[in-house]
Amino acid sequence: MTEAEYSNKELYKISKRVFTESIFHSQQQAAGSNKAKFLERVGKKRESIGTQSIIMKILVAFYIVVFTAMPVLSFLQINIVSGIPLVEETWNLFVGGFSVSGYLLLQPIILVLFSITFTWGFLSKEPYTWISTLPYSRKDVSKISFFTFLRGIDVQMIVLFLALPIGTIIGINLPKGMGIGLAENFLMIGVCLIVNIANTVFNLSLTILLGRKMAKVMEDQEENNRMANFIRIGSMLIYLIFTMLASFAIQMAITKLPLLYDPANQFISTQSADIVNKVLSFIPFPFAGGYLLTSIVIGVTKVPLLVVIGSTVGTVLQIGLAILVFRKALQTLQDITLIESKTKKSRTRKKTTPIEVRVFKPTRAYMKRDLALITRELQMITYMLMPIMIPITTALAYALDMYLGKTGIPAMVLYIMSFAIFSTFFIIIGITSIETGGETITSSLPINIRDQIKAKMPFLFSTVPLMVLVAILLQFKQAHFMDVLLMTVVQLPAIFIIGMSGLFLKILLFGKFKYKYVIEEVKTKYKEIKIISILVIMLALAVGFIFTMMVGWWLALVLEGICLILLLIIFNVMFPKKSDNWMTT
Amino acid sequence: MVNNIVEVSNVVKTFGDVRAVDGLSFVVKPGEIFGLLGPNGAGKTTTVKLILGLLELDAGDITVFDLLPSTDEMAIKQRIGYVSEEPLIYKSMTPKELFDFTSSIRRLNPEDTTAKLQRYLESLEAEQYYDKLIATLSRGNKQKMQVIAALLHEPKLLIMDEPLTGLDAKSAKVVKEILELHAENGGSVIFSTHILEVAEDVCDRICIINEGKAVATGTMDELSKLADKAGADLEEIFLKLTQQDESVNRIISNLRKLTNNGGNR
Ligand SMILES: Nc1ncnc2c1ncn2[C@@H]1O[C@H](COP(=O)(O)OP(=O)(O)OP(=O)(O)O)[C@@H](O)[C@H]1O
Ligand SMILES: [Mg+2]
Numbered sequence: 001m002t003e004a005e006y007s008n009k010e011l012y013k014i015s016k017r018v019f020t021e022s023i024f025h026s027q028q029q030a031a032g033s034n035k036a037k038f039l040e041r042v043g044k045k046r047e048s049i050g051t052q053s054i055i056m057k058i059l060v061a062f063y064i065v066v067f068t069a070m071p072v073l074s075f076l077q078i079n080i081v082s083g084i085p086l087v088e089e090t091w092n093l094f095v096g097g098f099s100v101s102g103y104l105l106l107q108p109i110i111l112v113l114f115s116i117t118f119t120w121g122f123l124s125k126e127p128y129t130w131i132s133t134l135p136y137s138r139k140d141v142s143k144i145s146f147f148t149f150l151r152g153i154d155v156q157m158i159v160l161f162l163a164l165p166i167g168t169i170i171g172i173n174l175p176k177g178m179g180i181g182l183a184e185n186f187l188m189i190g191v192c193l194i195v196n197i198a199n200t201v202f203n204l205s206l207t208i209l210l211g212r213k214m215a216k217v218m219e220d221q222e223e224n225n226r227m228a229n230f231i232r233i234g235s236m237l238i239y240l241i242f243t244m245l246a247s248f249a250i251q252m253a254i255t256k257l258p259l260l261y262d263p264a265n266q267f268i269s270t271q272s273a274d275i276v277n278k279v280l281s282f283i284p285f286p287f288a289g290g291y292l293l294t295s296i297v298i299g300v301t302k303v304p305l306l307v308v309i310g311s312t313v314g315t316v317l318q319i320g321l322a323i324l325v326f327r328k329a330l331q332t333l334q335d336i337t338l339i340e341s342k343t344k345k346s347r348t349r350k351k352t353t354p355i356e357v358r359v360f361k362p363t364r365a366y367m368k369r370d371l372a373l374i375t376r377e378l379q380m381i382t383y384m385l386m387p388i389m390i391p392i393t394t395a396l397a398y399a400l401d402m403y404l405g406k407t408g409i410p411a412m413v414l415y416i417m418s419f420a421i422f423s424t425f426f427i428i429i430g431i432t433s434i435e436t437g438g439e440t441i442t443s444s445l446p447i448n449i450r451d452q453i454k455a456k457m458p459f460l461f462s463t464v465p466l467m468v469l470v471a472i473l474l475q476f477k478q479a480h481f482m483d484v485l486l487m488t489v490v491q492l493p494a495i496f497i498i499g500m501s502g503l504f505l506k507i508l509l510f511g512k513f514k515y516k517y518v519i520e521e522v523k524t525k526y527k528e529i530k531i532i533s534i535l536v537i538m539l540a541l542a543v544g545f546i547f548t549m550m551v552g553w554w555l556a557l558v559l560e561g562i563c564l565i566l567l568l569i570i571f572n573v574m575f576p577k578k579s580d581n582w583m584t585t
Numbered sequence: 586m587v588n589n590i591v592e593v594s595n596v597v598k599t600f601g602d603v604r605a606v607d608g609l610s611f612v613v614k615p616g617e618i619f620g621l622l623g624p625n626g627a628g629k630t631t632t633v634k635l636i637l638g639l640l641e642l643d644a645g646d647i648t649v650f651d652l653l654p655s656t657d658e659m660a661i662k663q664r665i666g667y668v669s670e671e672p673l674i675y676k677s678m679t680p681k682e683l684f685d686f687t688s689s690i691r692r693l694n695p696e697d698t699t700a701k702l703q704r705y706l707e708s709l710e711a712e713q714y715y716d717k718l719i720a721t722l723s724r725g726n727k728q729k730m731q732v733i734a735a736l737l738h739e740p741k742l743l744i745m746d747e748p749l750t751g752l753d754a755k756s757a758k759v760v761k762e763i764l765e766l767h768a769e770n771g772g773s774v775i776f777s778t779h780i781l782e783v784a785e786d787v788c789d790r791i792c793i794i795n796e797g798k799a800v801a802t803g804t805m806d807e808l809s810k811l812a813d814k815a816g817a818d819l820e821e822i823f824l825k826l827t828q829q830d831e832s833v834n835r836i837i838s839n840l841r842k843l844t845n846n847g848g849n850r
Binding site: 353355356357358359360361362364365366368369372373376443444445446447448513514515516 | 639655666684686688691716
């Protein structure tokens with residue numbers, strides 16, 4: 001090549017620009033039709049582009065570190081119990097092998113699940129198209145793409161490399177004081193590093209391959225908008241659920257794992273455990289690494305030879321596998337920077353939708369529109385999915401034995417209620433902000449705000465009460481289940497009342513014209529103060545209701561009845577039934 | 586005597602200390618295409634929004650079909666078709682969903698509307714975008730969808746804020762044709778633009794606005810007389826009326842200097 005070659009250092013510097021561009025690109029895509037709002041926010045605060053990626057990095061690093069507790073605890077335990085003569089090595093190998101393999105398996109899951117939602121930005125063509133038009137050679141551009149990806153996962157990668165070796169040193173040295181041999185330590189660290197490097201390379205390559213798949217779907221949004229929406233919804237769900245599950249898993253690992261080493265808790269026969277050990281140790285990912293490490297911790301002489309051989313062969317295979325996937329990933333990274341004409345697209349058949357207007361009742365039409373807008377926007381989806389947190393966190397609260405005994409019941413109900421109120425609040429913010437996106441088209445329509453509000457009811461009051469009930473029903477085994485159930489059912493109308501009050505307040509504070517109310521935010525002065533006061537009022541109402549319920553549930557019901565009547569009156573005053581006289585023209 | 590469709594008299598609208606509309610008056614008669622012509626920031630969009638009742642008046646009066654936008658909003662909107670300046674229709678909907686939505690809100694007859702929609706989509710060559718996400722459409726195609734959405738209920742008054750922006754020559758011609766047909770059938774159009782040729786080409790009467798004030802109102806001939814330059818083209822009139830002619834000359838000569846300097850290097 002005749003053109004001046006750039007040094008890797010220079011290219012790495014350039015990749016910073018591409019990196020920022022990619023994050024911007026993916027966030028913009030995720031914003032969906034909220035793009036305008038997103039751009040406005042970024043316009044005001046440029047730094048906010050990077051913040052999200054930093055948070056993501058820290059989050060992933062955090063999870064990896066926390067999960068390292070699994071093998072570390074395992075090694076600690078093996079070292080502690082191995083002094084006891086009664087202890088069965090086969091069983092130790094079984095539990096140890098599984099817990100370390102489990103950790104190795106969790107690594108790519110964390111990495112893929114968390115990184116993919118934002119790394120696909122680096123893996124779509126968009127950020128590279130411009131760079132490709134500048135005087136860089138093809139090779140340089142591929143390198144830039146590699147560096148860009150590296151920038152996206154640098155922290156995670158370092159943590160992945162280091163967490164297990166460091167954890168292992170702690171795990172094997174702590175119980176014996178520092179009395180363990182240097183050679184043993186070196187062997188351990190060496191094996192850890194090998195297993196870990198193979199694993200990390202494998203995981204990162206997997207992330208690249210899957211991320212690219214996702215980016216392709218997002219690029220072809222026009223053809224595949226269903227799929228893109230599905231990915232948006234899916235990634236959001238994963239995000240929420242995984243956060244919760246992770247907390248559970250850590251709980252389990254810390255409380256239950258050490259107990260498993262107790263021979264009294266052995267749940268399969270030693271013979272079966274032995275067979276399982278021998279078979280699994282040959283499977284490269286994730287078991288070989290897990291069994292190899294566990295074998296070394298227990299002592300190579302104390303475990304069956306077949307397991308040692310098996311796990312060594314498996315680990316070599318794993319290295320080979322990692323190299324293979326890595327090559328494929330590199331190729332993928334190179335392909336990204338190729339600017340190709342979009343001829344391939346024409347393969348999708350032209351299915352023409354017959355042109356036909358369907359007319360619905362206004363309330364139904366609003367509902368259909370709201371549904372379309374909600375399901376196609378990441379932010380809206382997040383709001384609508386908030387209530388999922390209710391059962392998950394409630395279950396967690398139970399698991400942590402936070403509320404024991406009869407005195408704990410009101411606290412439990414308060415806990416559930418406050419989550420319900422929070423979710424309702426977010427849904428209110430979400431469904432009212434829909435109206436600004438299409439400002440002009442709705443504003444020119446003869447809109448009846450009454451219909452508009454009615455259409456929003458199902459969104460406001462479907463997921464929250466449902467999830468509250470799920471949260472309660474999940475606890476059916478608890479001693480005070482009936483009490484909590486009764487109290488919560490009595491509280492359900494209160495959720496409705498508080499939700500409606502929040503909605504009305506929002507409209508009152510943000511959408512008051514001289515002669516009418518609108519759902520759009522037209523009075524945006526003191527926005528933050530208004531929003532916060534809405535939330536505070538909603539929470540205050542919730543506390544009030546729970547307080548009356550503690551006095552007596554009949555009192556709560558009477559109060560709720562009065563409030564409902566009041567709400568109905570307010571509804572009719574604020575949003576009067578308009579005569580349909582305009583229809584006669 | 587036929588009543589005026591729109592009457593705007595001495596209207597004032599301020600945003601903070603900006604007087605966006607400052608004592609504006611004009612009337613729109615049945616069967617005419619009325620142009621609001623003015624430079625950027627003149628107050629055209631604000632005026633249009635006031636007529637629709639999307640903004641509240643500070644002073645003055647507006648009647649539309651002899652009704653007040655502030656109180657008879659519903660009745661007015663049912664008879665107006667509005668194309669906004671920015672194609673700010675829901676981007677995460679498809680045109681199909683959009684048309685279903687607007688037709689439902691306006692309670693139109695599905696059969697008639699389907700026939701109309703087919704005709705409009707065909708004449709604007711936009712059928713293939715009927716089922717695509719609006720976000721993925723080009724600016725011009727978004728604009729077409731917005732124009733169609735404003736036409737389906739056969740409004741008596743069309744309010745179009747720069748409707749031709751982004752349209753290709755052919756589609757622009759079709760939209761102009763639609764507007765003329767609409768006026769011939771007795772409907773009225775308020776047509777806002779900052780482009781002289783467009784106003785000259787499309788409008789029957791023009792109100793030239795500058796800094797929220799009506800500088801001159803009338804037909805092309807009347808405006809020419811007003812400008813004291815009979816026979817001159819509208820560009821000169823427009824620049825003169827909005828008192829931009831001198832500044833334009835200055836800007837042009839500055840530009841010349843710049844490009845000359847560049848050429849010398
Ligand atoms: N919501 C608002 N808040 C503050 N100022 C506004 C607002 N809307 C319009 N203005 C101001 O009012 C003036 C008139 O704006 P308007 O949008 O009516 O101009 P226009 O004639 O439509 O211009 P253009 O040709 O660029 O569309 C401008 O100075 C603008 O900055
Ligand atoms: Mg304008």
